[in-house]
Amino acid sequence: MMDEILIQALSGLSRGMVLFVVASGLTLIFGTMRIANFAHGSFYMLAAFLTYSVATMVGDRTWGFLAALCLAPPIVAGVGALIEWGLLKRIATRPHQYQLILTYAITLIVADGIKMLWGSDYRTVARPAGLDGAITILDMPFPTYNAMLILVGVLIAVGLHLLLTRTRFGKTIRAAVADGEMIGALGVNVQRLFTGVFALGAGLAGLGGVLAAPVGSVSLGIDSSIIIESFAVIIIGGVGNVMGALIGAVLIGVVHAVGILFVPKLAIAFVFIALCAVLLIRPQGLLGRNT
Template structure:
């Protein structure tokens, strides 16, 4: 029984790391720009579909996977920068309701675009051959690809921490969150900073989409499911906290996996039980107020 729980927890940890990649981008955008970006799940979905197209074009081999891993996040970063520059920046001074309506409208537009380009059928991206094996843990085979997801999530978490806590960019970003007008008065181009943060968030969502594509089928609607879990992560971890996003994503991933093992019909409910508990007892989130 212990072996089954451990393997299931590791599986939940791997899915939690994918969720972290997407949610960390969302919490960065929300923390820096104060924009609840409903279109963030669409970036994830587009990333998964682009990964499918690239692997079909180049080949379902190791090179195709690496190419999609490098190219797709960059494409999503450019798309995110365009959304912020041409759309969100124009209504930055208006009430938050305008931003909510705009980003929600983008989800509908992107969903129709995906439907036009890739159709309604579910698509599959095979795992790269180098990661298609398994290792034995407690005598049970565990997919090598899942171990790679855990490793990538850990590396990205460390890189984001260094970026936000140890670099000039991170210091300027934290200062702009505290007082954007003062930062602008010191000669910093705050709008350009916001575009960079939005592009980084979209890059992370695209990376999550590429890594999630070989786990299951790619279909219309995966944007809605991931955005709900991302909001849960942001609320549980605390707005603007990458550390909170990491802990929140791991909690959700492991709880969901363990829930499937013991009570499959209530697995999703465990996430919202945890969410309600945080809202009641610690509404600012587990790491609310943290900058990294």
């Protein structure tokens, strides 16, 4: 029984790592720009469909996946930059509800655009050769691709930590999370920063979409589920805190996966029970700051 729990927890960890990649982009946008970007899930879904198209055009499942990995996140990041520059910055001084309504409208537009281009059928993306088997952990099989997701999630977490702590761009983002008005007064081009942060966040959502495509179906509606979980992650971890997003994503992934093993019908409820517990005990999130 303990072997099964461990494998199930590792499966939840791999899912949590994909969720972390997506949610880390959302928490950067939310923490820096104070925008609850409902379109973030649309970037994830768009990247998943782009992965399907690129993989189909290339033909070879390994090279197709690698091509999608190189192409989809930058394309989605570019779409995000255009949305921020062309739409969001024009209503930046208006009340926040305008931004909420606009980002929600973008989700509807993207969904309809995807439906026009790809249709409403379910799509699948084959796992790369060499990652479609399983490794043995305590005499039990564990998918190799899922193990790769855990490794990639750790590398992304380390990379983001270094970006935010060792580069000028990252330090400026952290300063903006702490006090956005102050960095503007110090001469930082806030608009350019916002565009860069939004593009980075969209690119991370796109990367998550590429990574998730081979482990599930690519279909309309996957944006809704990922955005709900992503908001839960940043609330649990603390707004604007990438390491908090990592902890929140791992917690949600593992709790959901282990919950499926014991009480399948209530598995998703355990996620929101954990969310409610954090809100009651530590409203600012596990690693969030008191305001």
